[in-house]
Amino acid sequence: xxxxxxxxxxxxxxxxxxxxxxxxxxxxxxxxxxxxxxxxxxxxxxxxxxxxxxxxxxxxxxxxxxxxxxxxxxxxxxxxxxxxxxxxxxxxxxxxxxxxxxxxxxxxxxxxxxxxxxxxxxxxxxxxxxxxxxxxxxxxxxxxxxxxxxxxxxxxxxxxxxxxxxxxxxxxxxxxxxxxxxxxxxxxxxxxxxxxxxxxxxxxxxxxxxxxxxxxxxxxxxxxxxxxxxxxxxxxxxxxxxxxxxxxxxxxxxxxxxxxxxxxxxxxxxxxxxxxxxxxxxxxxxxxxxxxxxxxxxxxxxxxxxxxxxxxxxxxxxxxxxxxxxxxxxxxxxxxxxxxxxxxxxxxxxxxxxxxxxxxxxxxxxxxxxxxxxxxxxxxxxxxxxxxxxxxxxxxxxxxxxxxxxxxxxxxxxxxxxxxxxxxxxxxxxxxxxxxxxxxxxxxxxxxxxxxx
Amino acid sequence: xxxxxxxxxxxxxxxxxxxxxxxxxxxxxxxxxxxxxxxxxxxxxxxxxxxxxxxxxxxxxxxxxxxxxxxxxxxxxxxxxxxxxxxxxxxxxxxxxxxxxxxxxxxxxxxxxxxxxxxxxxxxxxxxxxxxxxxxxxxxxxxxxxxxxxxxxxxxxxxxxxxxxxxxxxxxxxxxxxxxxxxxxxxxxxxxxxxxxxxxxxxxxxxxxxxxxxxxxxxxxxxxxxxxx
Ligand SMILES: Cc1cc2nc3c(=O)[nH]c(=O)nc-3n(C[C@H](O)[C@H](O)[C@H](O)COP(=O)(O)O)c2cc1C
Numbered sequence: 185x186x187x188x189x190x191x192x193x194x195x196x197x198x199x200x201x202x203x204x205x206x207x208x209x210x211x212x213x214x215x216x217x218x219x220x221x222x223x224x225x226x227x228x229x230x231x232x233x234x235x236x237x238x239x240x241x242x243x244x245x246x247x248x249x250x251x252x253x254x255x256x257x258x259x260x261x262x263x264x265x266x267x268x269x270x271x272x273x274x275x276x277x278x279x280x281x282x283x284x285x286x287x288x289x290x291x292x293x294x295x296x297x298x299x300x301x302x303x304x305x306x307x308x309x310x311x312x313x314x315x316x317x318x319x320x321x322x323x324x325x326x327x328x329x330x331x332x333x334x335x336x337x338x339x340x341x342x343x344x345x346x347x348x349x350x351x352x353x354x355x356x357x358x359x360x361x362x363x364x365x366x367x368x369x370x371x372x373x374x375x376x377x378x379x380x381x382x383x384x385x386x387x388x389x390x391x392x393x394x395x396x397x398x399x400x401x402x403x404x405x406x407x408x409x410x411x412x413x414x415x416x417x418x419x420x421x422x423x424x425x426x427x428x429x430x431x432x433x434x435x436x437x438x439x440x441x442x443x444x445x446x447x448x449x450x451x452x453x454x455x456x457x458x459x460x461x462x463x464x465x466x467x468x469x470x471x472x473x474x475x476x477x478x479x480x481x482x483x484x485x486x487x488x489x490x491x492x493x494x495x496x497x498x499x500x501x502x503x504x505x506x507x508x509x510x511x512x513x514x515x516x517x518x519x520x521x522x523x524x525x526x527x528x529x530x531x532x533x534x535x536x537x538x539x540x541x542x543x544x545x546x547x548x549x550x551x552x553x554x555x556x557x558x559x560x561x562x563x564x565x566x567x568x569x570x571x572x573x574x575x576x577x578x579x580x581x582x583x584x585x586x587x588x589x590x591x592x593x594x595x596x597x598x599x600x601x602x603x604x605x606x607x608x609x610x611x612x613x614x615x616x617x618x619x620x621x622x623x624x625x626x627x628x629x630x631x632x633x634x635x636x637x
Numbered sequence: 638x639x640x641x642x643x644x645x646x647x648x649x650x651x652x653x654x655x656x657x658x659x660x661x662x663x664x665x666x667x668x669x670x671x672x673x674x675x676x677x678x679x680x681x682x683x684x685x686x687x688x689x690x691x692x693x694x695x696x697x698x699x700x701x702x703x704x705x706x707x708x709x710x711x712x713x714x715x716x717x718x719x720x721x722x723x724x725x726x727x728x729x730x731x732x733x734x735x736x737x738x739x740x741x742x743x744x745x746x747x748x749x750x751x752x753x754x755x756x757x758x759x760x761x762x763x764x765x766x767x768x769x770x771x772x773x774x775x776x777x778x779x780x781x782x783x784x785x786x787x788x789x790x791x792x793x794x795x796x797x798x799x800x801x802x803x804x805x806x807x808x809x810x811x812x813x814x815x816x817x818x819x820x821x822x823x824x825x826x827x828x829x830x831x832x833x834x835x836x837x838x839x840x841x842x843x844x845x846x847x848x849x850x851x852x853x854x855x856x857x858x859x860x861x862x863x864x865x866x
Contacts, residue, residue: 226860340740340759343721345682345702372857384742384761384780385799389856392797394778398739398758399698399717408677412698415653416682 229461230369232294232550232560234362234453234498234520239470241453241498242507244617245610246626249596257595264591265601268515270492271353271422271445274414278445279331279353279422281515282311283587284602285505287579288450288496288519289335289355289426291317293370293379294457294550295523296567297324298575299559302526304328305572306579310587315355315517318368318393320382321347328576333424336413338367339393341383345416353446354413355424356406358397358439361454361497364428364468368393369458373553376562406442424448429474429497430467436481440491448517449478451497455520457560458551471497471508473620479512480622488512489603502589509590510597510605511621518586525582526575528559638666645672649679656680656706659687675715680708686725700727703744719746722763728836735772738765741782747836754791757784760801766836774813776803785832787841795849803849804829806841817852 207213221229250256257264271278287307292300294317301324307314313331316322320342321334334351336343348354359365370379370391380387400409410423425439426448439447451471456464475495482488492514499505499516508516529537531544536556540549550560558570594602597609611626612618618625619632640659642652652670659666670691673679677696680689683706691699694712700719706726710718713731722741732750739755741763748756751769760779770788777793779801789807796813803816804825812818826843833841854862 226863227858340721340761343740344723344742345684345704345721348702386856389799390858394759398755398777399720399736405697405716408697412678412681412701415650415678416702418654419650 230371230458230551231461231464231548232455232457232459233464233548234455235465237465239453240472240614240617240620241470242472242504244472244613245507245621245623246613247506247510247593247597247609248611250598254598256598257600259592259595262595263600264595266587266591268492268603270424270494270515273445273491274443275353275420275422275445276418277352277420277422279313281313281331283583284509284513284515284590285310285499285583285586286312286333286494286515286517287314287522288455288517289315289317289333289357290519290523291319291368291370291457292322292325292382293317293319293374293562294560296558296561296570297322297378298567298570298572299523299526300325301328302570302572302575302579303522304332305576306522306525306583307331309576309580310583312583313352316351318357318370319379320344321350322382326350328572335426337393338395338397339383340398341385341393348413348417348421351417351421353422353424354417355426355448356410356413356444357426358406358435359426359428359430359450360456361428361450361452361468361471361474362456363459363463364430364452365395366459366463366467367395369551371458371551371553374551374562379562403438403442410443422446424494426450428452428454429469429471432469432474432477433481436478436493437485440482440485440487444491446492446494446514447478447482448494448496449474451475451495453498454496455523470620471495471499472617475508475511475513476620476622482512489514502586502591503593505586505590506593506602506605507610509594509602510609511607511623514603521582522579523559525579526557526559527570527578528555528557530557533557639669640666641669641671643671644674644676649676652679653681656683656687656689673712677715680706683708683725694731703727713750719744719763722746732769738763741765745832745835747838751788757782757801760784764832766832766838768836768838770807773810776801776816777813779803783828783832785829785836785846787838795851797855798849798851800851802828804846805849806846809847809849812849815852815855816849819848819850821846821848 268281268284303314308330314329315333331352333353335355337357372388422445424446425444427435429451452468494515495513496517533556553561555561558566610623666687668689673693675696681701686705688707690709696715700708703722703725708727710729714729714733716734717736719727720739722744724743726745728747735753735755737756738746740759742761746765748767752771754772756771756775758777760782762782765784773791776795780799783802786805790809792810793813795816798816829843
C-alpha cells in the first residue's frame, strides 16, 4: 500500500510530466484511439447520433430584436400564433399542426415499441405529428399519434397500401442528412422476432437497407411514383420528399418538379440510428447553408410557402426553431433532441453507461441494442425500463418549451405569427455563418459572396 | 357485370376511381380498359377481387400495390409492373421493363414475354413466373417469395439475396454476390409445377430447372468477406 506521502509525490510528478507532454493537433487522443480500434477490429466504426464535429450552426446567428425602428409585441398578452398547414399544393386533406415543430422519422427497430408510443403521445399532446421510419408502421404508433407521417423508403420494409391509407401524410425518403447517399443498417442484435417479421427477414441477421429505391431512379421517375401514391390514396394525403443536405439548391428544385407538397431537408448534423462514423462526419453540408439554398430554390420557382419546407439536423432549442423559421422554413423537425427528451443519455443510468464504456451525454452506440434507457433497443427487459406515458409527457413538455421560446423570440422581433420572422431579423456572428446563411455579419451590411465581394 | 372504359376519352384518375368504386360495391365486376397507350399508374391500389383487362401497352406501375384484383395487360408493361403487390394477380401477355414485381409482398405476377433488368428486386413474398428471360440484377436483395424463369437470366442473378427462391430453366449469365446454386429437391419441383400451373405455362418440366438461393455468408458482417461488400 503506498503511503499518503507517496501518493502526493506521484501526482505532483504526473502534473510535471503532463505539462511537458504535447498533444498532436494532427493526432489527438481520439484519432489515436480510432487508429488503434481499426487495427484491432478490421471494421469501420458504426454508431448512432449525428455529426460530432463543430460546424457553423444557428448559434452563429442572432436576432436583432426591436427598438426605435421596429416595435415588439407584448410578451404575455399579444397573440403570436404558431400553427402550420402542410400540403396545400396538391393534397385534398392538408395537415394542420398547432406548432411548427414535428417529430422526425425514427424506425421501429431502431427504437423500441414503447419509445415509438411515447413519441406519439408527446407529439399528440403538443399538437404535432410523428413519422414512422425504416421498418413500417406499428399499431402503437398509429394509435398514439393523432397525425402520423408514413415513410416510403428504399427498403420498403412493411410497406403496404392499407398503412398508406391509414397515414395522414406520406414521406418519400430520398436521403438523410447523416448519410446522404447511404442506406440503412440494423444490426443483428436488434432484429428481434417482431422486427424480423415486419421486415420479412430472418431473425438476428445484419440488415442492410438499400440506398436507392427499387422502382424509380431519377426525378422524372419519381414524379410518376408520386402520381401512383396519390392515385392509391385518392389524392388526399400530402406527399413529402425528404432529402439529405447535399446539392441542396438543385435537389430542392427537383423535389418540387417531382411533385412534392412538402420538402423535408435534413442537414449533416442530423441524427441516425446506425451509420458508419466516416459517413456521418464527412458527407453532406450543414443545416445552415442547406436551408438557405433550399429557400432560394423555392423562391426562384415561386414556390416558397406553396411547397412547405421542413428543416432538421441539430435543432435543439426554441432559438434554433425561430432562426430556421426566420431563414424561411415552414417548420422544423427533431430526432436526437426528442430521444433526449424521452430520457436517452439520462444521468440516471450513469453506471450502466459506464459499464458499456460510455457515459451519460456521450452514449451513441444505439445500433447495439443495449441502450440502458430502454429507448433504442429491442431487448424486452431494457425496453420495460422505459415508461411511455412519462416519456410522452416529457416530450410534450420539451416541445412546449421550444414553442414558448420560439414565440418569445418572434414577439421580440414584433411578429404576430412565427412565420413572419424573416432574414432581415437576423445577423451573423461569424463570416462563415454570414456567407452560409446569407444574412449580414453583425454590425455591417456585408454578406460574403453578395454584391460581388 | 362487364364495363368498358376508354382511355382515349377518359382519364387515369377517373378510371382508377371507377375501378375502386366498383370494387367496393360489387366484387363480380369485369372491366375492359381500351386505348391505354402506355399510360402510367393504371389499376393501382385495387382492393377487391375485380378483374381488369387492359387492352394494350401500359406505362409505369401498372397494378401497383394490388390487393386481390386480377389484372391482365394485353401488351407490354413499363417499369415496376405490380410493384409492392400484396395479393391477387397481374398477368402481362407481352414483355415488361425493369423492376417488375419490385418489393411485392404477395400474389402472383406472370410475364408471358421477357423481363428487363431487376425483375423481383427486393421481393418480399410474392411469386413471379417469367415465361421468357430476365435481365441483369434480377432478384437483387430479394427477401422471400419465389421467382420461376423459363428462359435465361442475365448477369448478377440474386445479388445480395436473402431467403427468396430462384428457379431458372435456361442459362444464367452469372450469379451475384452471395447467390449460389442449390440442389433441386422434390419439394422444389412441386413448387415449380404449382407455380407453372397457376401461371398457365405448359411445356416446361420442373426437373429442367436449376435452383438458386442465398449462401447466407453476408448475413452477419465478417471482416474476411469484406471483398464481397
Ligand atoms: C434513432 C434514429 C432513427 C432514425 N431513423 C430514421 C428513419 O428510419 N428514416 C429516416 O428518414 N430518418 C431516420 N432518422 C433521421 C431523422 O429522421 C432526422 O432526419 C434526424 O434525426 C434529424 O436530426 P436531429 O437528430 O439532429 O434532430 C433517424 C434518426 C435517429 C436519431
